[in-house]
Amino acid sequence: MIKVAIVGGTGYTGVELLRLLVQHPQVELAVITSRGEAGRPVSDLFPSLSGRLDLAFREVDVRALATCDVVFFATPNGVAMQQVPTLLDAGARVIDLAADFRLRDPAVWERWYGMPHACPQFLEEAVYGLPELNRERIAGARLIANPGCYPTAVTLGLLPLLEAGLVDPGELVADCKSGVSGAGRHARADLSFCETNENFKAYGVFAHRHQPEIVQNLGTVTTGAALDLTFVPHLLPLNRGIHATLYARLHAGAATDLQALYESRYRDEPFVRVLSAGSHPQLSEVRAGNDCAIAVHVSGKRVVVLSVIDNLVKGAAGQAIQNMNLMFGLDETLGLRQPALAP
């Protein structure tokens, strides 16, 4: 059994980790911390876990964390980096679901996240936890930077095109739509029901922190011209799900059997599903599951790729567990085979 701790278990990412980990056959949930809720039974805050989990939130205690095999950080940005050096020293492995270790360049990180990085020396060691890109390195890692939700959907959607060098990397558009849980569990007027329901809007045009993360991911497989990706996120009036609509231009003379390319690229991936030609994936087919469903459309030089995930599963907690499985030599799909919930 893998002894697991979760730091910061009171947000949506935290409760989703709990939902999935209580179903995982090789996990023993040992510690769940929360500064604000210490002492309170977890199922009191999250009645959805009643009868399924008999633990209470605790104060953060690094010694207790250090006795665990793996520590998940489901905290705001800037928390994990304070504790990672100590935990790694003590022999624990760390999976950070926030952004502290996602960008390799400390200067870029500090510019986008607006604070100094507490342990830039670990940015090099940290492995970006997208199994479809870094499976082998994940298996040997002590420290995982779990990908952002938008970057997961966008990277998986564009990866085959850029790896194959088929499209102009200077002309990419990622129009992304996220359910409200992606904004976290907060008391914010602009996230209140009446402001969000029956409503839709873009936000953070040219200013969202997932932009450099996507560019970094795609940059690792891009050759030739510089990457230029326009990324616009939007807020969908629903709880869960990300839909990325991706636009690219084929190079002159590029072969266009993109359907075969995608099917081949993802043939052995347990959680990426390439739909048949002409399909339109929908959020409901990945809701509460760890799948990414992708469809690719071509017309002349124009390519449109549609990529959907559940932001809390493949976009956060599920992918974190997939990474844990790889790190501990387990079947990558363990605890993650539940079908999507429809309707």
Add this chain to the structure above:
Amino acid sequence: MIKVAIVGGTGYTGVELLRLLVQHPQVELAVITSRGEAGRPVSDLFPSLSGRLDLAFREVDVRALATCDVVFFATPNGVAMQQVPTLLDAGARVIDLAADFRLRDPAVWERWYGMPHACPQFLEEAVYGLPELNRERIAGARLIANPGCYPTAVTLGLLPLLEAGLVDPGELVADCKSGVSGAGRHARADLSFCETNENFKAYGVFAHRHQPEIVQNLGTVTTGAALDLTFVPHLLPLNRGIHATLYARLHAGAATDLQALYESRYRDEPFVRVLSAGSHPQLSEVRAGNDCAIAVHVSGKRVVVLSVIDNLVKGAAGQAIQNMNLMFGLDETLGLRQPALAP
């Protein structure tokens, strides 16, 4: 033209008053106050009013208010009662959309609202602004207690039965469901989208402040046994609307042509619509309109009445304007004839 002030225009009741008043042909909107937003253009906070209203929020200034013909209070409970004496003295009329003047007995008011009443001497003078019950008194009033949203739907639904003395007043049930706007415009975690969407729950069982208001309303027309009404409110995952499902028992031997009774009772009411026998009114047929739609069902001794309103219109701002029309001798329906919005 009626010169109008609104105190506390930043909540959902406030913006709904504005939406309706800018369409009212006899109203001049003179003053809108907000402590927190003073100086800010109203259409900046409420872009739905852009191009339709060129006013900015102001600090509360009783002298400015006193120059208006009528002052609407769209404030939390306990605010209007601080200013009513001064305003009435100055010759303004007041319509309070909060609860300060809804209960006639100061002791009952203080028990339910948990504070001393600032001007109990006005509770007697204040007229409860349900035109279907108090039309004539409203026309002569200086001070209107605009009804609560639940009490409006429940009172209109049960009134004919109790006036006619047909049902046992000791066995009433009001199972009510409200859209989220009824809870106001707040940054509250429990009203955030993800907590409310795809969700439904009761709240405040046996403890909601609209209970004594309903009992007071129905008590004015009840004879015989004491009123005993069980009231349970619930939170619906939608923006607007109240649906009251009302249960009563016919007295032994009571005549049962309730359809005719309801049609006759409301024949001349411009905003109460009795549906044909066997109907089920739905929220969409009153959304954004000032109507109350009612259907009555009977089986043996059991009566079920279904009553729906838009909580922000007939349950708040629309009814307040209906009261204003009556107070100023205008056609009662002026500015309130817009059809409901469907879909």
Add this chain to the structure above:
Amino acid sequence: MIKVAIVGGTGYTGVELLRLLVQHPQVELAVITSRGEAGRPVSDLFPSLSGRLDLAFREVDVRALATCDVVFFATPNGVAMQQVPTLLDAGARVIDLAADFRLRDPAVWERWYGMPHACPQFLEEAVYGLPELNRERIAGARLIANPGCYPTAVTLGLLPLLEAGLVDPGELVADCKSGVSGAGRHARADLSFCETNENFKAYGVFAHRHQPEIVQNLGTVTTGAALDLTFVPHLLPLNRGIHATLYARLHAGAATDLQALYESRYRDEPFVRVLSAGSHPQLSEVRAGNDCAIAVHVSGKRVVVLSVIDNLVKGAAGQAIQNMNLMFGLDETLGLRQPALAP
């Protein structure tokens, strides 16, 4: 392994059975039938099952069904009763998720369902599959009438009160609200998104077929006065969940520690959770799970019980699997321990 067939797998109850059964460790899904979709891969109709289930729909073939250990009917009313005699003869067990075997009196059944019953001789043998009421008989049954969704929520909510003889059985009200999936998977204008979203209404007042089923259930534990229950269902704008708000009157002199009564009654029930006093259960705490969460409120002689389930799980497919577990001597909770999905 239990060899399982599902007849009529194309509705929401069907896909929910599939979602749960593919996660059940003792089940082999052998046959799924559909007249309209025969030959089509199940995951083509239900992409939420892609990669989780590799079966195609087949024509109904009683011989193939008869080779299975248990046949679930997720069909419209009137289908199971055509095939039950043959299947039982062949040694298969049957769980009917429709209403064919729910009412014991054939005359009552025929009046409410508007057709002759094809095998009334089995109504006596059929066991009503509410484990909290009939656990032992279910374990020995060949034929299970799986309860309706409303009757499950209402019966579990009122059972302790009536068993203990504390309330007047002639004064019961069940005000129930259901998500839209309860109406099935259909192309109906009145169930289209724009007609249902941002809307709410009652339907079938005094005319819903779950009324006699509830009365039959409660009648088995009621003594003294005749049962008189007013049942009003409503349609909620959400996918899953039933909320029952139940009203009763305590007998004069009845003890009122109802909290202790409920806790004691359901202490050993794996899927019924009695919330602490003063609580309000919400749909999100049972979404996609097999739990029923109940809270009881008392004020004077008035009792309000709040009872919530997921209509597709405890109200249909989950309860059917719970019954299967009992019939085959398995741990009753096998395959049904997933936590609820929140948000």
Add this chain to the structure above:
Amino acid sequence: MIKVAIVGGTGYTGVELLRLLVQHPQVELAVITSRGEAGRPVSDLFPSLSGRLDLAFREVDVRALATCDVVFFATPNGVAMQQVPTLLDAGARVIDLAADFRLRDPAVWERWYGMPHACPQFLEEAVYGLPELNRERIAGARLIANPGCYPTAVTLGLLPLLEAGLVDPGELVADCKSGVSGAGRHARADLSFCETNENFKAYGVFAHRHQPEIVQNLGTVTTGAALDLTFVPHLLPLNRGIHATLYARLHAGAATDLQALYESRYRDEPFVRVLSAGSHPQLSEVRAGNDCAIAVHVSGKRVVVLSVIDNLVKGAAGQAIQNMNLMFGLDETLGLRQPALAP
């Protein structure tokens, strides 16, 4: 008073026309036709109009229509073109809310709409009813092709850029999201509540009929390189609204004070609102109103324009009435000044 007929008044466009026309001070609603609902009171089908409109649906009778000043067609594609010649001959004017007269080239029309055109000789005369583009021609027109909902939002969003020749017309992307009412009022399984709610998907990639309409609109103001616009529509889980996210590339050396450009272009437009720099328009600020709200964002060579409308108002019925006002010499805003509905 303008005597108005509506052909095909039973869809969402029809009821929206009715909602707005009953509030129009210069309109007399004379005839509403429906083959399927002839004889039925309009308010029976649309209870939202109860008490506001006392008309019944009639069979289509061209002679009755011909006595009206203007006939609105709120019919499926292919209906208006059957009757337009007769009506124009009789002296009536026609506003077609379907697509029969939107494309000038009959061959293009027939390819996209899959049927022969019944009166191609009128395609030349028909005026495309986008007042911001064709105000003067609309004023003199007998026959208006009322724009599609997506083309309205996209054209208004891109018009200033293309008129000014600032962007590469060969690199345009229009990622559009529409509420469900845009799909019409139908009994379709894929538009049922449970299939649409909590869901989101693209549809009709490279195959939507609004693509050639947008290209035709923009083509009239484009010089230089050929237009190449990738258009992807998506289905939002809400009733009303279109959000267009538009992507373009500035020409090398193009001036970039796009904010000033947009403000100048739309300064005198009563229904186009250019938001301040950095804004993100949301659907709720145009819900039920006739406004288009636009924001423009620039970063380097990349431009993102956000454009929102209510698909049933500015995208259909409201714009049709705006056209009617222009055709009859009225104030263009008459009957269309209601603020948006929020929340």
